[in-house]
Amino acid sequence: MKHLSLFTLLFFVFTMTYAQERPDYDNLKKAEIEQHLNKEGFISKTGWVLKEGEEITLGNGTMPNKFFAFIYETPAYQHSDERERLTSFSNGKKAKVKSLLVRGSKRTGYQVIARIGIGTLTNYWVELDNAIEAGEVTLPEPYTSHLQTPVAKPFSVADEIRKFKELMDEGVLTKEEFETQKKKLLNQ
Structure with missing residues (x-):
């Protein structure tokens, strides 16, 4: 009985520390999502909480040419008509989250974007849910057990x-x- 109580307590502490309740981003207004991001950070489907200033590890590009499908140059910083996707040279690199943004509309749905820097002058946007699901952003160890076999989302x-x-x-x-x-x- 004593071991069961200790296990229950440890499980409760673990879940409260590592996994937070993910808000229903689909049913919130843009301002509500932005307020949540500023206060709590982005909560992935696995419970991983990501905030501005934190570091993430990039996975592998999932497009046929090994470029990243869900990580690309920030449109506001683009100097040409073509949007450049992050290349396979960035596989495994660390990136700093500079800001969390909300894009989309009520009609099309909202998407949380992380604006990241990888040590160059160029900033990149990461479509967080898609990039995590596809393995383009690597989850920290405590959260990988929440995933089933990762399946790359087809381009x-x-x-x-x-x-x-x-x-x-x-x-x-x-x-x-x-x-x-x-x-x-x-x-x-």
């Missing part, structure tokens, strides 16, 4: 075009930049 041209359209609708990309990206994706 979909239609999904990528949809993301560029959302960025254009938000005013992040111009119509010309959208058309250039769309043409590039369709000619792969």
